[in-house]
Amino acid sequence: MNRASRNLLAGAATLVAGLGLWLFAGGVDLPLVTPAKVGVVMMCVGGAEVLLGLYRAARTAAGSR
Numbered sequence: 001m002n003r004a005s006r007n008l009l010a011g012a013a014t015l016v017a018g019l020g021l022w023l024f025a026g027g028v029d030l031p032l033v034t035p036a037k038v039g040v041v042m043m044c045v046g047g048a049e050v051l052l053g054l055y056r057a058a059r060t061a062a063g064s065r
Contacts, residue, residue, distance in 0.1 A: 003053075004053045004060060015046030018040065018044075021039030
């Protein structure tokens with residue numbers, strides 16, 4: 001498994017976990033953090049990691065020409 005596919009897989013998993021927190025943990029009250037806001041941050045990080053994986057995959061494909 002190369003770095004691009006690892007980034008895509010980890011980013012997609014992080015994005016889905018963040019989406020789950022954002023959708024289903026809105027009514028939970030914790031003293032320090034709000035799970036819905038943590039979900040939004042996780043979705044942003046997961047999306048950035050997916051974009052990094054796509055960029056690395058494109059660079060690898062362009063380098064092999």
